[in-house]
Amino acid sequence: MQCLIGRKIGMTRVFDETGKSVGVTVIQTGQNIIHQVKNGEKDGYHAVQLGFEEIPEKKVNKPALGHFKKLGTPPTRVIKEVRCDASDSGKASGQRVGVEVFDNVKFVDVSGTTKGRGHTGTIKRYNFQRGRKTHGNTNVRERGSVGANTYPARVFPGLKMSGQYGNGKVTIKRLEVVTIDKESGLVFLRGAVPGRNQGIVVIRAANEG
Secondary structure: EEEEEEEEEEEEEEEEEOOOOOEEEEEEEEEEEEEEEEEOOOOOOOOEEEEEEEOHHHHHOOHHHHHHHHOOOEEEEEEEEOOOOOOHHHHHOOEEEEHHHHOOOOEEEEEEOOOOOOEEEEHHHHHOOOOOOOOOOOOOOOOOOOEEEOOOOOOOOOOOOEEEEOOOEEEEEEEEEEEOOOOOOEEEEEOOOOOOOOEEEEEEEEEEO
């Protein structure tokens, strides 16, 4: 199971063997707690339920608290279930895993929620070109016509229009693992990671090939 939950700290730079500056994103994973291990015989599929950031019991609602007490694990702020192979069924509830799972991993996929930018127009959302400002033109930043003629007399689905921009789940594939810090529980990835600083992300080992 080469997957961890982490928190995006921000970006910095490191220097490679040739002295070249490389921009990296720092993700703090610390020690993830395994809450539950699901197997094919009992649950119909293999998965591991991971927890990130321990919190006091008073900050957990009763259904979640009952779940934690039943498993005998401490409450965590974030819980995510990740699919795994049958070989990972040997893991037990309460076990802790850290960045050492990425020891021999060169590339990872990172999933996070992008920054929400509210309701925006087509220029900001899709990089549309604006209209001219001369010769009495008043349509400067508006999209323009969205409909068809008498036939088919409707707006086609999927048309690029103004609307909510951001605040969606995005996965960036095959980010290079520059280095890891086992003592501090940090992962340094080459490139940008979706979401704001202090946002929650999920790191998975990328498929080889």
